[in-house]
Amino acid sequence: MEQADWDALKEQMASPWGSMKLRCDAFEVHLSQQTDSTKKSWSTLIYVDGYLKGAWLDCDHKTGVPKHEEARRFYRKVTCSLYSKKEIEAYRKVFGKRKATEMTATKFITYDWSWKSFSSLKKHLLANNTSITRINEI
Incomplete structure (x- = not known):
């Protein structure tokens, strides 16, 4: 992705209702903001290929080695x-x-x-994926 795409993504994620789709290698990733009314904050949820699967969160809880590729990447x-x-x-x-x-x-x-922080999300995506492209929705 180019810097302009990252800036547009950051601007989208600066509001509590932002969303954007990315293609990271072979995965389609949908970034969506969720609000927490009790804490009066928002965070970015990551849907991989349209799903949030609890099984992807499974890992070795002592070493942190994930059992699924989706957890490591996103x-x-x-x-x-x-x-x-x-x-x-x-x-x-x-x-x-x-x-x-x-x-x-x-x-x-x-x-x-x-993810609460956009900069840490961006850093993690760049470190764990070789190609990231923005998907324009029509």
Whole structure:
């Protein structure tokens, strides 16, 4: 894609109702904005070939290696702690500092089909796809 196409995409995604279609290698990707009225924010959803399949989010939750190509190419990798700070403090009191430190190192990795930041979405698409073209809707 050329810089003008990226600028048009960024402008479309700057509103809570923007949408655009792209062809990334052999996949047709539909980027669509969704609003969250409770948080008063919006994010970009990625539909791959017209679908949001929960099976694509499946991965090895310890290493983060996805089981489907769609997750690696288009979805956001999410890493969170397996234990809350409150739980870790409780374990620190019971089992000691060494065990609590081991528990803080334990992470849970999954994938998410929504993106809050356009620049991180663009960076991820460019890094994981060889050709990206804009599909003009008629």
